[in-house]
Amino acid sequence: MTTTVLVTGGAGFIGCALSKQLPDHFDRVVAFDNLHPQIHPTATRPADLDERVEFIKGDVTVAEDWDRLLADVRPNVVIHLAAETGTGQSLTEATRHAKVNVVGTTELLDALVRHEALPEKIVLSSSRAVYGEGAWVDADGVVSYPGQRSDAMLESGQWDFPGLTVLPFESSKVSPNPTSVYGSTKLAQENILRAWCLALNVTPVLFRLQNVYGPGQSLSNPYTGIVSFFAQKAKALEVIPVYEDGEIIRDFVYIDDVANALVQGVLHSGAxxxxxxxxxxxxxxxxxxxxxxADYYGAPAPQINGKYRNGDVRAASSEIGASEAALSWKPEVMVADGVVRLCKWIDAGAPALV
Known part of the structure; x- marks a missing residue:
């Protein structure tokens, strides 16, 4: 029997990374992507998309595109990557984010029913943004959810919640409470997919990714990819601007580690x-x-400017022990090494998404 995997957003950063592994496990790999100009300025198939992968251009929000696709493609597994991902941008383009992330998901599900093409499994790439500011603990060990930092709070330079220390995100312990439109749409996406899958006997596998970076990411998208933005500033020997007091915390996860985790979920994870x-x-x-x-390029020292962005959380890191155990997976590239790999890729000419 021919096995088929369909990857929505399959020509994107993570999709291209997955394309190097999926053909080793499936007879047919199909990437479905609209080549949005914010990511693909020339609207052509990316050079990083493995040649063994079929590419079909289409928009996840358009029912007719789904009809055209599913007339030929009968997926055993769907990997749902297609999404709008800009946290700050989602505040001013909320409809666009909701349409792609929420309606795009429901169009996918409706189309699978319409064409009687239910897969065995759907793997969703969700986001750490669903947690918002997450859970914080005081000196007595009492956990609370302080919620979103207000504009007035940020304007006054109050970056943290007094007397509280943030806890790492862990899905079994920290409740989601998004502070951005983007995060809200990703949480809705999770809830919709889980409810639909469990009702129709399809296996849902959900991932919440931290800040993904590495060779292959778009260098032209101003709304995502702070690591590549910093690298391009430093390569030009410009000062890297750093928001708030510089102590914003993020968990930067290397693209190969993300691809390996997703493949493990595709091949081995149940719901x-x-x-x-x-x-x-x-x-x-x-x-x-x-x-x-800055040190890698010999650029000037970064400059803290006290600026901020509404919707950004103060600290986002993850407790990954449960994921490591369940997926027989562990990250291999820590940030000091990953930054060097990214900068070398940029220096070599960066055949990024186009």
Whole structure:
């Protein structure tokens, strides 16, 4: 029997990384992508998309595109990557984010029913943004959810919640409470997919990814990819601007580690009650990563400017022990090494998504 995997958003950063592995496990690999100009300025098939992968251009929000696709493609597994991902951009383009992330998902599900093409499994690439500011703990060990930092709070330079320390994100312990439109759409996506899959006997496998970076990411998209943005500033020997007080914490996870985790989920995971948290397990300050990149290029020291962005969370890191155990997986590239790999790729000419 021919086995087929369909990857929505399959010509994107993560899709291209997956394309190097999936043909080893499936007879047919189909990438479905609209080649949005924000990611693909020339709207052509990316050079990084493995030649063994079929590419079909189409929009996940358009029913007719799904009809055209599913007339020929009968997927055993769907990997749902297609999404709008800009946290800040989602505040001013909320409809676009909701349409792609929420309606795009429901169009996928409706089309699978319409064509009687239910897969065995759907793997969703969700986001750490669903947690929002997450859970914080006080000196007595009492856990609370302080919620979104207000504009007034940020304007006054109050970056943290007084007397509280943030806990790492872990899906079995930290409740989602998104602070951005983007995060809200990703949480809706999770809930819709889980409810639909369990009702129709399809296996849902949910991942919550931390900040993914590495060779292959778009260098032209101003709304995602802070590591590549810093690298391009430093390569030009410009000062890297650092927001707030520099102590914003993120878990930067290397693209190959993300691809390996997703493949493990595709091949081996059953339905997971709690989403897999995928990160490096290492929280890194924005000032530190800016410093690593500046040092690599011999650029001026990064400059803290006190600016902020509404919807951004103060600290985002992950506890990945449960994901490591369930997926027989572990991250291999920590941030100090990953930054060097990214910078070398940029220096070599960066055959990024086009």
């Amino acid at each position: 997971n009650e709690h989403a897999y948290d995928i990160g490096s397990g290492e929280g890194t300050s924005i000032l530190r990563i800016a410093g690593l990149i």
